Amino acid sequence: MRMTTTAMTALAVAISVAATSPVLAQKKYGPGASDTEIKIGNTVPYSGPASAYGILGKSYAAYFKKINDEGGLNGRKIVFISYDDAYSPPKTVEQTRKLVESDEVMAIVGNVGTAANAAIQKYVNAKKTPQLFLATGATRWNDPKQFPWTMGWLPSYHAEAVAYAKYLLKEKPDAKIGVLYQNDDFGKDYLKGLKEGFGDKASSMIVMEASYEVSEPTIDSQIVKLKSAGVDTLFSFAVGKFAAQSIKKVAELGWKPLHIVPNASSSLGSVIRPAGFENAQNVLSATFAKDPTDPQWKDDPGMKKFYAYVEKYIPEGKAMESTVLSGYSIAQTMVEALRLCGDDLTHENLMKQAANLRNVQLDGLLPGVTVNTSPTDFSPIDQFQMMSFKGERWQRFGEIIKGETPTAVR
CATH class of the missing domain: 3.40.50.2300 (Response regulator)
Structure with a gap:
């Protein structure tokens, strides 16, 4: 049977459509x-x-x-x-x-x-x-x-620290900053991000750094030294019990710096409650996620x-x-x-x-x-919002802050 020109054209079009149709695309x-x-x-x-x-x-x-x-x-x-x-x-x-x-x-x-x-x-x-x-x-x-x-x-810890630097440059550009940090990749990533966030102002704004080892029983002596250095803004780049200790020790000293703890140490159960709600009032942190316990x-x-x-x-x-x-x-x-x-x-x-x-x-x-x-x-995520501890929970404030994450350096 011979096909007409019209039929052949229709067949060619049908074959072309079938070949390009997503429905018939080959699975891999x-x-x-x-x-x-x-x-x-x-x-x-x-x-x-x-x-x-x-x-x-x-x-x-x-x-x-x-x-x-x-x-x-x-x-x-x-x-x-x-x-x-x-x-x-x-x-x-x-x-x-x-x-x-x-x-x-x-x-x-x-x-x-x-x-x-x-x-x-x-x-x-x-x-x-x-x-x-x-x-x-x-x-x-x-x-x-x-x-x-x-x-x-x-x-990344680095991105979060950059967000804190952006916040301070806007809200407290004359801050005298003290940094307590865990002497490992966790603490060093935060410290590095903070310095890069401040840029040329890092050396003048950060007046003292104090590190601690996870094997140490307390960080009380480091907090005392930071207070003595005239610090009015304190970063506790610490985890778990050390973050709680820093909040508690600051309160015991009657010291009133602007105190910032990382998101990783903002847990009510493992950090804030052990430190004492009364001692954690007005402590700052940053978050990127909703709090399921917040009504x-x-x-x-x-x-x-x-x-x-x-x-x-x-x-x-x-x-x-x-x-x-x-x-x-x-x-x-x-x-x-x-x-x-x-x-x-x-x-x-x-x-x-x-x-x-x-x-x-x-x-x-x-x-x-x-x-x-x-x-x-x-x-995937490098945006944050600041939050302050009030009463018995965190309260968010301000705009979303972007904290850039660098490509890892080898």
Whole structure:
């Protein structure tokens, strides 16, 4: 049978349309992905000295179950494999090798701790396995040139310190600043960010620095020295009991500096309450996320989703809702990156999508704070709002401040 010219033209057009139709686009799969599932994994300290952070792993698992119950992601179920690393880097290495080589996961997501993630960073990059949205704020995760398969999630300590510098340059440019800092990457990242935020004024504004080791029983002597130096603005770049000690000692001395503690040390339960609510009045910090315990969010649409998730999927997390919200938000970011992959579920495309997130709004972030990445910026969150402790809770004030995160320097 001979075809007419019109029929042949119609057939050619049909073939052309079919070839370019997204519906008929070829699916691409790498390790851990198929027509029916997406396999991802991580290690979390479910036991050991940091077992309290095990709730993060449970939060991720609960959120992925929620997504699966709602029909999955582009029709695929998320298979989440989480192993205990007991907060021991050698154990993290062992379990990560299992995830990559035996379980063949598509990506590692939400691992806890700087040391644990650093221990596997070179390995996963050599394997070209995405190591995404880590629960640590070290600057080293923003190094797309040397480690193109690793990306953090928590705002970097450096970026937060830059935000504090911007605040002081505007509100108290003649401050006489004293810095108490933990003598490790945590404290040094904050100190470095503060100095870079002040720029040329750093040497004149910072009148004294005092470090401490985590093995020291108290930091009382450092606080006394800082007071004696004529400091009127104090930064306590300290964690846990040391941050609480600094707040308490300042009050015992009858000293009234403008006192700023990092977001990591703004917890009511582990820092403020032990220091004493009366001693913490007017202490400043910065935040990027909503506080689940604050009644101002009870009618917020995003937080309503979060509260419903906790109630249904992780009711044991009610006692640690702030940490659970971090897990929820990290998992939500991961799901967005996977969703953007469509049917191209390869390691390469996942990293491409993770590195091109634009103004992503998460249920738990403050209004005006969004997730943004680029191929040259692997720091998803670098916006903050100042807050002051009043009565028995933190109160936010002022505008959203952007704290730039540099690319890690090697």
